[in-house]
Amino acid sequence: EDQVTQSPEALRLQEGESSSLNCSYTVSGLRGLFWYRQDPGKGPEFLFTLYSAGEEKEKERLKATLTKKESFLHITAPKPEDSATYLCAVQANAGGTSYGKLTFGQGTILTVHP
């Protein structure tokens, strides 16, 4: 069974204080690892997809990296508007009915104080 564990559960930062969120996963063949951002009262918003170990993707103050066992979401010089819940999900490289399924972690609640 695919599993995703995110840490920490909650992270409080001062504006400008860089940090990283962790996503550890076990999957029977990784097709893709996804990062989503979720604001209160809204649906998850897609950020990145990573496909293979060593891959990195960046968007503004966010950079996602991937190894064979985990992914990191690095936040550089965060601003209060980066406050949100960040969700990690994996998609297995399996055929049949497993195709397209995302397994999500519990998320990390990030709060950035001005």
Add this chain to the structure above:
Amino acid sequence: DAGVIQSPRHEVTEMGQEVTLRCKPISGHNSLFWYRQTMMRGLELLIYFNNNVPIDDSGMPEDRFSAKMPNASFSTLKIQPSEPRDSAVYFCASSFWGADTQYFGPGTRLTVL
């Protein structure tokens, strides 16, 4: 693009009542996913469709839950009868089949009293 549309945004009902949640996927997308989000269990996949056909409903918790997709632009998730433990936020997402990125709607917050 309007994105994924869900209705209602909020639903409050009493135990035993029938509840119907609605979803309109992004135009042109041919895969549709229903998720449930709770504090305890996080975001869980309930069922998904490809080209209007249910592919995997193994996440549907009980026979009280059913989902249909009568055409490419509309899907429903029905709970009959509803119970307090069904209280959650229900999300619909859509994508192109074979593409990886799923786009989520704003969700329906269901409260069963």
